[in-house]
Amino acid sequence: MKKKLSLVTIVTEGILKEQFSELLQENGASGFTITRAEGQGSRGLRARDWEGPNLRFEAIVSSAAADQILAAVEKKYFESYSVIAWVSKVEVVRGEKFVGEENV
Amino acid sequence: MKKKLSLVTIVTEGILKEQFSELLQENGASGFTITRAEGQGSRGLRARDWEGPNLRFEAIVSSAAADQILAAVEKKYFESYSVIAWVSKVEVVRGEKFVGEENV
Amino acid sequence: MKKKLSLVTIVTEGILKEQFSELLQENGASGFTITRAEGQGSRGLRARDWEGPNLRFEAIVSSAAADQILAAVEKKYFESYSVIAWVSKVEVVRGEKFVGEENV
Numbered sequence: 001m002k003k004k005l006s007l008v009t010i011v012t013e014g015i016l017k018e019q020f021s022e023l024l025q026e027n028g029a030s031g032f033t034i035t036r037a038e039g040q041g042s043r044g045l046r047a048r049d050w051e052g053p054n055l056r057f058e059a060i061v062s063s064a065a066a067d068q069i070l071a072a073v074e075k076k077y078f079e080s081y082s083v084i085a086w087v088s089k090v091e092v093v094r095g096e097k098f099v100g101e102e103n104v
Numbered sequence: 105m106k107k108k109l110s111l112v113t114i115v116t117e118g119i120l121k122e123q124f125s126e127l128l129q130e131n132g133a134s135g136f137t138i139t140r141a142e143g144q145g146s147r148g149l150r151a152r153d154w155e156g157p158n159l160r161f162e163a164i165v166s167s168a169a170a171d172q173i174l175a176a177v178e179k180k181y182f183e184s185y186s187v188i189a190w191v192s193k194v195e196v197v198r199g200e201k202f203v204g205e206e207n208v
Numbered sequence: 209m210k211k212k213l214s215l216v217t218i219v220t221e222g223i224l225k226e227q228f229s230e231l232l233q234e235n236g237a238s239g240f241t242i243t244r245a246e247g248q249g250s251r252g253l254r255a256r257d258w259e260g261p262n263l264r265f266e267a268i269v270s271s272a273a274a275d276q277i278l279a280a281v282e283k284k285y286f287e288s289y290s291v292i293a294w295v296s297k298v299e300v301v302r303g304e305k306f307v308g309e310e311n312v
Contacts, residue, residue: 037241060188084300088192093189137262137264138248139244164292197286
């Protein structure tokens with residue numbers, strides 16, 4: 001009944017909403033949740049990093065899809081945008097609906 | 105000082121706020137946190153699933169209460185409502201206040 | 209590429225925004241994310257605990273910094289304020305930027 005999956009969380013700039021929605025879906029997330037967030041960084045973050053609203057994306061995916069999402073985020077956004085991304089292990093009820101065929 | 109407990113996260117439709125608040129409390133959560141969320145699903149979710157605001161509930165509970173909460177969510181809401189529920193292991197400061205007598 | 213770190217989550221009263229921002233930075237968090245939250249407690253929480261908006265802080269830090277943050281929260285706020293704090297293990301892309309020199 002419960003399935004072990006990966007929870008990917010990404011906090012990024014609000015203007016990237018469409019791009020990250022597409023990135024998640026293209027890399028194996030069948031759905032995701034967005035909450036509005038505010039961020040603050042003091043060290044090693046650019047001044048503009050945390051101005052304006054941020055968005056916090058969450059997606060439950062297979063371990064393979066989590067790796068794929070993180071690689072895509074790193075490749076496309078880390079150079080030029082403010083992005084934080086992390087993965088944690090979770091147990092999900094009806095987990096099978098979060099794992100697309102390409103990620104089983 | 106730190107106690108290992110379960111963090112239950114549930115994302116569901118805003119209209120179910122009262123029902124899920126009751127469900128959590130009836131199944132061993134002494135308190136919970138709610139944030140407003142927006143969801144999007146592309147595969148296997150009904151069209152209406154993610155219209156309007158969603159709510160993201162979080163509750164710190166015992167492992168037994170987590171199982172009980174997930175079972176109740178599955179039994180009562182999965183057929184007819186849009187619900188995602190997952191559990192992760194966390195370490196909590198003053199964890200004892202999150203564990204009701206029935207769940208020790 | 210991925211680094212194992214600690215995700216510290218703190219839910220507290222909105223009026224403590226500045227204090228907790230400072231507490232996090234003073235104890236090793238190079239940045240953090242804040243989301244608005246609403247809380248509800250039924251057992252063992254004071255009546256005023258969950259009135260008005262709450263804030264949910266998240267910070268990715270070293271394991272040592274996580275312990276330091278939790279100890280500071282416990283020492284300064286648990287007596288007189290409504291605070292919940294927990295830690296979970298996460299894997300972070302470009303984790304090195306979340307670990308200050310004092311916490312390596």
